[in-house]
Amino acid sequence: MLEDLRPGFRALAQTVVPDASRLDAAGWTEVEGIVERALASRPPALRRQLRLLIRALEWLPFLYYGKRFSALDPVRRNRFLLRIQDSPLRLVRRGFWGLRTLILLGYYGRPGAAAEIGYRADSRGWEARR
Amino acid sequence: MSTYTYDVVIIGSGAGGGTVAQALTPLVKGGRRVLVLERGPRLADDEFTGRELEMASQLYADGGGFLTAEGTMTLAFAHAYGGSTVVYTGTSLTAPERVIRGWSVPGLDYADLLRRSQRYLRENNVHLLEPERINENNRLFVDGGARAGYRVEQFPVNVTGCRGSSLCNLGCPNQAKQGTNRVQLPAAERAGVEVVTRAEALRIEPDRSVVVRVREKPDGGKGLPSEWESGEYRVPAKLVVCAGGAIGSTALLLRSPLPTPHSLGSGFTCHPALILVAEHPRAITNDVGHPKSYFVDRAAEEAFVLETCMYFPFTTAKALSGFGADHSAIxxxxxRLQMILLLACDRATPGNRIAVDRAGQPVVHYHFTRGTVGGLVGGSRASARIFFAAGAVRVHTPFADPPLLEQAEASQIDERISERYFREGSVSLSAAHLMGGCCMGGSAADSVTDSWGVVHGLPWLRVADASLFPDSLEINPYVTIMALADRVADGMLRDAPALLG
Incomplete structure (x- = not known):
């Protein structure tokens, strides 16, 4: 689903989770695989809306900055997404919230993310800490 | 379509269905056939890995991300042998007398519910965890709560051999929680009740038969294959019990061609919840130990309840407001994180209801009333006071802009945390206490069932789950669901001679 939207999606992901800038090719494959799997079971209409949103977020900055989102510097990317997040339109806020959730799912759903942030839960519980 | 005939069909195997299944074993001993249909799979003990996405996708509807129609809140409910008792934390409270009296359901007696609840507290080994098993995330809540002037209470929990994995909401990897998957369902099966998993009830026909679709185990999926071959079945029965949870039971009845009361679907409440997070200057034990050991009950006074909690990386990331560097820093x-789960005690209101779409799939309409938002804001302020009193250096709350409050701002909590920052669609709200839809009451004019779970006008059709609640319970609901289900089963045993022939 993300195939032809990859540059825009990755630019959005790096703005939502700056640590994503350090992902290598395998890391991106992992993130995008998680997102694709999560979307696979969702209604086709929702997937269409999401593609539309990613496209809109990629091209809307042209109106403000004369550049696509993926061509903006990090400061302007951040500023633009803040504007979207705080939109007076609930529909826009909802759309961004959904996209942000998917990006967080892809990034923090990786097994490697737990170690990066120091999350250490273990089935053995207290025993694993001794 | 194959046909299998039973005397009683129970749809759902969670706190409601599992309880009814066990309580009806006298019928089985008398030669009657009782069947439980469970939509989800039956997992083997070693399949509970505690991995967040892996378990969430196997156990929860939509991986835990079932969205309301307005797209402003996610609802968490499980599809598995044992239903949502597989993924709760085992916190075991009896219903407040004030709430049951407030429901004003003719014939529903608080003393009767309490007596039944206490039976299940004993059966599920409910007790207080020993002090040495309490982690710092919980102890800080106790200390901070006391210093901030709140009455902090310990949750009784239904665990046996808890190792403190902290992974309760992903299904205990050590089978410590005494859910219906560990207690009531195995007992029912030993007595001869049949359980068929991966079996979704599509509709109930007026001739009392249940149309069921059994699915194959998907490639790479967890759990045992279904006990029946995949395909569609007609299951004629003399008594049918809906126990698929507030959403499952209500949606099933809505798509069934039955003369059900017009209030079917209304009265939905869910305790909308926020995960609040604070940072301490040092590392604390938070992702080890039972996650939910204490609570502060302000339901009667301020319409909220605070509970200790600890969530997993994605769930935590989603709960935090915003994005970018500040989000990553948390x-x-x-x-070093301490967490509190804030539950708002919402009220049943006309617009909040369960419906079905043209395909018969459930759709939940939910709008936040001023009272609910007030509970969320009041609970956020109380949580911030507890966090700072416990020594946190900064507190994250979605009801402030910016969402991080520094310790120096501890005296400005009431000004900084305000309902003016509540904007639907930009706050990560979720709910797991799904209630109402088939509400109990006096007649078909104002409710779906009577106080014994009998659907008005359809004596062969019963409801036995949280969909019966006519309004918010204001505490964690599973014990009350079991007590009500036990009462529903008693009614069935009473009526069995007439209905089963």
Whole structure:
């Protein structure tokens, strides 16, 4: 689903989770695989809306900055997404919230993310800490 | 379509269905056939890995991300042998007398519910965890709560051999929680009740038969294959019990061609919840130990309840407001994080209801009333006071802009945390206490069932789950669901001679 939207999606992901800038090719494959799997079971209409949103977020900055989102510097990317997040339109806020959730799912759903942030839960519980 | 005939069909195997299944074993001993249909799979003990996405996708509807129609809140409910008792934390409270009296359901007696609840507290080994098993995330809540002037209470929990994995909401990897998957369902099966998993009830026909679709185990999926071959079945029965949870039971009845009361679907409440997070200057034990050991009950006074909690990386990331460097900084502070789950005690209101779409799939309409938002804001302020009193250096709340409050701002909590920052669609709200839809009451004019779970006008059709609640319970609901289900089963045993022939 993300195939032809990859540059825009990755630019959005790096703005939502700056640590994503350090992902290598395998890391991106992992993130995008998680997102694709999560979307696979969702209604086709929702997937269409999401593609539309990613496209809109990629091209809307042209109106403000004369550049696509993926061509903006990090400061302007951040500023633009803040504007979207705080939109007076609930529909826009909802759309961004959904996209942000998917990006967080892809990034923090990786097994490697737990170690990066120091999350250490273990089935053995207290025993694993001794 | 194959046909299998039973005397009683129970749809759902959670706190409601599992309880009814066990309580009806006298019928089985008398030669009657009782069947439980469970939509989800039956997992083997070693399949509970505690991995967040892996378990969430196997156990929860939509991986835990079932969205309301307005797209402003996610609802968490499980599809598995044992239903949502597989994924709760085992916190075991009896219903407040004030709430049951407030429901004003003719014939529903608080003393009767309490007596039944206490039976299940004993059966599920409910007790207080020993002090040495309490982690710092919980102890800080106790200390901070006391210093901030709140009455902090310990949750009784239904665990046996808890190792403190902290992974309750992903299904205990050590089978410590005494859910219906560990207690009531195995007992029922030993007595001869049949359980068929991966079996979704599509509709109930007026001739009392249940149309069921059994699915194959998907490639790479967890759990045992279904006990029946995949395909569609007609299951004629003399008594049918809906126990698929507030959403499952209500949606099933809505798509069934039955003369059900017009209030079917209304009265939905869910305790909308926020995960609040604070950072301490040092690492604390938070992702080890039972996650939910204490609570502060302000339901009667301020319409909220605070509970200790500890969530997983994605769930935590989603709960935090915003994005970018500030968001990442909190995530990297994970070993220093203290968490509180804030539950708003919402009220049943006309617009909040369960419906079905043209395909018969459930749709939940939910709008936040001023009272609910007030509970969320009041609970956020109380949580911030507790966090700072416990020594936190900064507190994250979605009801402030910016969402991080520094310790120096502890005296400005009431000004900084305000309902003016509540904007639907930009706050990560979720709910797991799904209630109402088939509400109990006096007649078909104002409710779906009577106080014994009998659907008005259809004596062969019963409801036995949280969909019966006519309004918010204001505490964690599973014990009350079991007590009500036990009462529904008693009614069935009473009526069995007439209905089963």
């Amino acid at each position: 995530m990297h502070a994970f070993p």
